[in-house]
Amino acid sequence: MASPKPVTHVIFDMDGLLLDTERLYTEATQALATPYGKEYTWEVKVGCMGMKGPQAAQHIIDSLDLPLSVSEYLEQIAKHYNALFPTAKLLPGAERLVRHLHKHNIPIAIASGGAQDSFDLKTTNHRDLVSLFGHVVLASSDPEVTKGKPEPDVFLVCARRFPDNPDPSKCLVFEDAPNGVQAGVAAGMQVVMVPDSRLSSELTKGATEVLASLEDFKPERYGLPPFDD
Numbered sequence: 001m002a003s004p005k006p007v008t009h010v011i012f013d014m015d016g017l018l019l020d021t022e023r024l025y026t027e028a029t030q031a032l033a034t035p036y037g038k039e040y041t042w043e044v045k046v047g048c049m050g051m052k053g054p055q056a057a058q059h060i061i062d063s064l065d066l067p068l069s070v071s072e073y074l075e076q077i078a079k080h081y082n083a084l085f086p087t088a089k090l091l092p093g094a095e096r097l098v099r100h101l102h103k104h105n106i107p108i109a110i111a112s113g114g115a116q117d118s119f120d121l122k123t124t125n126h127r128d129l130v131s132l133f134g135h136v137v138l139a140s141s142d143p144e145v146t147k148g149k150p151e152p153d154v155f156l157v158c159a160r161r162f163p164d165n166p167d168p169s170k171c172l173v174f175e176d177a178p179n180g181v182q183a184g185v186a187a188g189m190q191v192v193m194v195p196d197s198r199l200s201s202e203l204t205k206g207a208t209e210v211l212a213s214l215e216d217f218k219p220e221r222y223g224l225p226p227f228d229d
């Protein structure tokens with residue numbers, strides 16, 4: 001792992017990093033797959049975590065050999081998302097870290113693979129926390145984001161939208177998914193990875209550091225203000 005360098009701006013992934021929504025994606029996708037006699041395995045999931053919705057759908061259709069078009073898949077899965085996403089909970093350490101950085105005037109933003117409608121559902125009970133972010137870039141809904149993760153576009157667009165347009169090397173990314181780490185590294189940013197415990201350590205390559213929980217993050221390692229609570 002590379003040694004951490006000072007940063008001035010912080011970009012957060014959302015699903016599986018701030019919000020415990022990856023378990024909801026798994027539940028929704030398994031509910032769709034079960035009538036077809038298919039299993040949504042961890043290996044298939046890792047391949048599409050972080051992607052834009054239609055690309056993730058294509059990956060799941062191909063991997064599970066589902067007899068559906070992308071638009072049929074998206075229509076079916078939306079019913080499950082609508083029921084599950086409003087129950088999304090924050091992951092341990094997320095609220096403390098976001099409030100700490102905001103209190104110290106560190107510019108913070110969200111860069112997610114998702115779309116506006118699912119973002120609104122997932123953040124139903126978290127509007128106060130979301131309001132602390134300077135901006136939110138949603139790859140599936142944003143015309144400026146040509147390609148989703150693992151391409152760097154979503155992080156580069158996110159960095160450009162900070163009012164002072166920082167160099168990517170001054171931005172720290174928090175990610176849970178291998179596609180997201182790859183995207184952050186390709187954008188020229190340092191990446192703190194907080195992966196699901198099932199993830200093989202081979203898939204954490206490129207991350208500046210790998211943590212078991214956001215609760216373990218030490219801001220001072222990146223030149224950010226230390227926790228003072």
Ligand SMILES: O=c1[nH]cc([C@@H]2O[C@H](COP(=O)(O)O)[C@@H](O)[C@H]2O)c(=O)[nH]1
Nearest residue numbers: 015025049050051052053056112113114
């Ligand atoms: O089990 C899944 N996990 C994740 C995704 C995709 O990954 C994105 C979440 O990425 P991120 O963590 O970058 O927000 C979702 O919007 C969705 O497109 C998915 O389809 N299925």
Ligand SMILES: [Mg+2]
Nearest residue numbers: 013015016176
């Ligand atoms: Mg994620």
